[in-house]
Amino acid sequence: MSHKEINRKERVVLICPGRGTYNQAEWGYLKRYHTDKAELLEAFDTFREGAGQPGLQALDSELPFQLKLHSRGDHASALIYACAYADALSIDPERYEVVAVTGNSLGWYITLAAAGSLPPMIALELINTMGQLMQEALIGGQLIYPCSDEQWVPQPELRASLLALATEQGAELSIDLGGMLVFGGQADALQRLSDKLPPRDPFPMKLHNHAAFHTSLQQPVLEKARNTLAHLAFNPPSIPMIDGRGKIWTSWSSDPQLLWDYTLGHQLVKPYDFARAIQVAVKEFAPDKLVLLGPGSTLGGSIAQSLIQAGAYNLTSKADFIARQQSDPVLLSMGIEEQRQRLLPPE
Incomplete structure (x- = not known):
């Protein structure tokens, strides 16, 4: 085996989580894992406090976990974004090459940040605004x-x-x-x-505190969002992104206006095909592994079932997936301590 082969980076696809992934067990996630990102989290909190909202660090560690408080769209969305984006920044770049980014529902907005289409503060504005609009309307x-x-x-x-x-x-x-x-x-x-x-x-x-996301009922939210966020400027991503239709957006083929239109259009009122996004990621980018960003790891079963549907990695059943995870895991979840450690730089 050559020196080059020994040192080959593993190719990974990042998967960004959706709503419902920050629960009692995840309370304290930012404090537990991301005290080294104080500058980023302070900037997020300054933005939130400017909007008259509690800071994310306060929600994460000072305000005791309450489902009614922490699962609200205007709090949960920004909390999950902060956890997932900070996780993406934590992955060892010497061992892993991120070849694509995708996500589920809210995870599309996080994808925009993790793939470089939106700067982190602009992504927070998008996520915070959408969380507020959804919470205010709470349709269905x-x-x-x-x-x-x-x-x-x-x-x-x-x-x-x-x-x-x-x-x-x-x-x-x-x-x-x-x-x-x-x-x-x-x-x-x-x-x-x-x-x-x-x-x-x-x-x-x-699902508690969830509106009828990705359905025609969100048309009033869509209209408000397009007006409120008309100024939002997207960039072509630096890493390929896969959206909720399975469409790939690359640095050389992404029209920023079409990105804005999809994000504040189709994906708000049409079904989100997370399974297809995962299947496209595997077929088109042939990753060695999939990495599910935290908080939590509840999407793991859905990812596995999406892989089984496509026959990816020779998986045909739950038993296959469990066996593969024990021998040579194809999915690493940053919300699971043992798997998280495999993704971080050595201390």
């Missing part, structure tokens, strides 16, 4: 239900029947998570859908 809600079997093997007929049932009850597909579907709609539509779905513990599960 979300419900999640599996469309794979217990071994995470895809069930296409079940998936088709779930989509048809949702339409019948007046709900819409919000996010495709691979082995699970997230539906959005008004409370009455989601209740009708929930009543029709066969119980499969703990599903159907309603």
Whole structure:
């Protein structure tokens, strides 16, 4: 083996988390892992305090965790962004080469920062504004239900029947998570859908403090966002990005105006296909590993199921994935201590 092969960097795709990933267990994440990023976090807090909001460091370590407080869109979104972006900055650049960035829902906004399309403070403005607009409107809600079997093997007929049932009850597909579907709609539509779905513990599960993201119900939020953030200037990314349709944006092929239009248009009112984003990432960039940024690691199952759907890394079931994770992990989550340590520079 040559010296060059021994020192080859591992190619990784970063995956940015969505809402619902900062919970009781994640309280203190910034204080635990990112005290070395004081300047960045102080700048974030100055911005937040200027908007009359509690600082992120205070929410993370001074204000005791309360679901009602910490899961609010105007707090949770910025907290998750700070954790994920700081995690991205922590990865050892001597051992890992980031070849693409993608994310789920809110994770698209974080992707814009992690891939260099928006400077970190501008990304915070976008995320904070969208969190406020969503929280103020809080239109509808979300419900999640599996469309794979217990071994995470895809069930296409079940998936088709779930989509048809949702339409019948007046709900819409919000996010495709691979082995699970997230539906959005008004409370009455989601209740009708929930009543029709066969119980499969703990599903159907309603998501707390979530609006009907990525559905037509968000049209009023879209219009407000486009007016409020008309000044936002995007740049072509320095690292390729994969959006919620599976479209790739590169440094040489990205029109900043189209980026603005997608971010404050399509992705607000149309379904977000996270599974497709993961599958495109694997097929087009052939990473050695996928890295899920913190806080938390709840997207791990969805990522695994998206890989199984595509037959990526020769995975065909949950058992395959677990075995692979134990021998040569294809997914490293920064919210899991042991896996996190593999991604950091040596001390």
